[in-house]
Structure formats: C-alpha cells, structure tokens
Amino acid sequence: MAFTAGVITFPGSNCDRDMAVAIEAVSGKPATRIWHGDAALPDGLDFIAVPGGFSYGDYLRSxxxxANSPVMRAVAEAAERGVPVLGVCNGFQILTETGLLPGALMRNAGIHFVCREVPLIVGNDTSLFTAKYSKGQEIVIPVAHHDGNYYADDETLDRLEGEGQVAFRYAENPNGSARDIAGVLNAKGNVLGMMPHPERMIEAAQGGDDGRALFEAVFEGLSVA
Amino acid sequence: MKVNVHVSLKSGVLDPQGRAIHHALEGLGFSGVNDVRAGRLIALDVADDTSDEALDEMCRKLLANMVIENYRIEKVG
Structure with a gap:
C-alpha cells in the first residue's frame, strides 16, 4: 500500500533530514519534505513528523x-482528523505550544544543555507509535535539549497516567521532568511528543537501534489499517 | 501607546533560572536574598486605540504560555 509520510522543516530545524532518513529506512519510501511557509499540506499524508532543532531560533519560547506558523495550523487540522503526528524534541515543544499535547517544556532543572543517551521505560504498548515495544521495557535513546523539563499541573499528570498517555519515562531523569515523563500521547492516541530522538537510533551503526521499532510500528500499523 | 507586558512563571512552577541566579548572587557574597524568580519583559508600541481585549489576546495567544506563565499588562504612556 501507499505510505506517504511528511516531515516539516522550519528555519532552524536540524533533525529534519535524520527524520526523513529514518522514515525511509523503515518504510522503504522517501518522506515528503514540507516547508514551514506552506499553508496547505500535500494531499493524502498518512503520517506527519515535526522534527527537532531550534525553529525560529527558539525566540520567545522553544x-x-x-506553533503559530501556517503549516502548524494545517498540521493541527490534520491531527484533529486523526492523522498520526510525531513530534520529537523541538517538535514536542511545538506540539505543546499548539495545544495538540498537554503541558509545557521548561528549561532543564539543571540549567545545562543535556546531550547523551538515556534509558527510557516504555509506559504504553498499545498506541500506534509504541505497539512494537512492551510495557516496562527499557530502551536507550539519546536526548539533546535545553528545554526538556516537562511540566503539567497535578490534575493533568494524574489524567495522563490514568489514561495510559505516558508513552515513555526516563529511567534516569536528565532534566527534572514531572514524574520522569519523556513522552506523552494525546487522548486519541494519534499524537505523540517526546524529547528523546528515536530517529537517531535506527541501525547499529548509530550506536543502537532501539528507535527503529517506533517507526516500524507506525508504518506497519498504518499498512494494515 | 507604549505597553509593557511582564511575563513570569506561575507561583508553584519551579524556576531553574531564578534558582541559578539566586545561587550566583549568594556566590558573589550577597546575603539575605530570600528568593529569585526570573521573567521576561516585552515592550510593545501599539496603536492608541488598541483595546484591552486585544492586548489580552496577544498575551494569551503568543506572549505568555498559559500552562506555566502569568502575564501583567502595564500601560506606560
């Protein structure tokens, strides 16, 4: 079947190519690259990735x-129609700023930029993105961010935990995130935001391939749908 | 019309930057600093007939992230 993935590029994105390479490595099909100024998305996108980087220089807030660019309004509309959307790192920050995901990413508790591999615990193994992991499984994925300190009020955190929307937790919290949260799903389960970079762990030559199963799950999940 | 928008973290939200500044002040030998909160000042120059509602909307839609921040609008002339 046809699988059409799109990767958004903002001025300052720097993980967009990695994301596109990861998608192609897993699906065998090149991802469509989408420029931030485009007010409309290409027709028939099955999957949208919002990559990491420093969009617009992270001016005002990451x-x-x-979040207020034309293309993100189109992404928000697509997400509301049920199109799966993955936001990684700056992409996660953008998805919280658009309101597609709850909470906010604040400055790391230790103030410093953190760039290293971190162990994660899989918190959900039923979503489109996480179905190829098992709950409680430990995987290793790198983080590279300054503003990864996940914050939401207690009521929201309780709801996320109660509804199985915590996709990943840090086994060793690198940034002060509330309840060690590294990645969250929206209520419908078609939007995932995470600070760690699964697209950087696709094959052994990258130091590990624990991120591959996420892209495989999306590709296979959409292929049987 | 000149308008200053003061954006600050909500009370109860941990402020890592404020804490680091606090620590640095103590390192410089300043004692008696009880707490430090860091924020942001955004200085706007807007048309004189800009409504309070419009200013409020600017803050809510973009200038502040209402999940973690409060804002205060100050008309300075």
Whole structure:
C-alpha cells in the first residue's frame, strides 16, 4: 500500500533530514519534505513528523513561533482528523505550544544543555507509535535539549497516567521532568511528543537501534489499517 | 501607546533560572536574598486605540504560555 509520510522543516530545524532518513529506512519510501511557509499540506499524508532543532531560533519560547506558523495550523487540522503526528524534541515543544499535547517544556532543572543517551521505560504498548515495544521495557535513546523539563499541573499528570498517555519515562531523569515523563500521547492516541530522538537510533551503526521499532510500528500499523 | 507586558512563571512552577541566579548572587557574597524568580519583559508600541481585549489576546495567544506563565499588562504612556 501507499505510505506517504511528511516531515516539516522550519528555519532552524536540524533533525529534519535524520527524520526523513529514518522514515525511509523503515518504510522503504522517501518522506515528503514540507516547508514551514506552506499553508496547505500535500494531499493524502498518512503520517506527519515535526522534527527537532531550534525553529525560529527558539525566540520567545522553544516552539512558540513555529506553533503559530501556517503549516502548524494545517498540521493541527490534520491531527484533529486523526492523522498520526510525531513530534520529537523541538517538535514536542511545538506540539505543546499548539495545544495538540498537554503541558509545557521548561528549561532543564539543571540549567545545562543535556546531550547523551538515556534509558527510557516504555509506559504504553498499545498506541500506534509504541505497539512494537512492551510495557516496562527499557530502551536507550539519546536526548539533546535545553528545554526538556516537562511540566503539567497535578490534575493533568494524574489524567495522563490514568489514561495510559505516558508513552515513555526516563529511567534516569536528565532534566527534572514531572514524574520522569519523556513522552506523552494525546487522548486519541494519534499524537505523540517526546524529547528523546528515536530517529537517531535506527541501525547499529548509530550506536543502537532501539528507535527503529517506533517507526516500524507506525508504518506497519498504518499498512494494515 | 507604549505597553509593557511582564511575563513570569506561575507561583508553584519551579524556576531553574531564578534558582541559578539566586545561587550566583549568594556566590558573589550577597546575603539575605530570600528568593529569585526570573521573567521576561516585552515592550510593545501599539496603536492608541488598541483595546484591552486585544492586548489580552496577544498575551494569551503568543506572549505568555498559559500552562506555566502569568502575564501583567502595564500601560506606560
């Protein structure tokens, strides 16, 4: 079947190519590259990735300017129609700023930029994105961010935990995130935001391939749908 | 019309930057600093007939992230 994935590029994105390479490595099909100024998305996208980087220089707040760009309005509409959307790192920050995901990403508790591999615990193994992991499984994925400190009020955190929307937790919290949260799903389960970079762990030559199963799950999940 | 928008973290939200500044002040030998909160000042120059509602909407839609931040609008002339 046809699988059409799109990767958004903002001025300042720097993981967009990695994301496109990861998608092609897993699906065998090149991803469509989408420029931030496009007010409309190409027709028939099955999957949209919002990559990492420093969109618009992270002016005002990380992800704040990108969240108000024309293309993100189109992405939000697509997400509301049920199109799966993955936001990684700056992409996660953008998805919270658009309101597609709850909470906010604040400055790391230790102030410093953190760039290293971190162990994660899989918190959900039933979503489109996480179906090829098992709950409680430990995987290793790198983080590289300054603003990864996940915050939401207690009521929201309780709801996320109660509804199985915590996709990944840090086994060793690198940034002060509330309840060790590294990645969250929206209520419908078609939007995932995460600070760690699964697209950087696709094959052994990258130091590990624990991220591959996420892209495989999306590709296979959409292929049987 | 000149308008200053003061954006600050909500009370109860941990402020890592404020804490680091606090620590640095103590390192410089300043004692008696009880707490430090860091924020942001955004200085706007807007048309004189800009409504309070419009200013409020600017803050809510973009200038502040209402999940973690409060804002205060100050008309300075």
């Amino acid at each position: 992800g704040a300017m990108a």
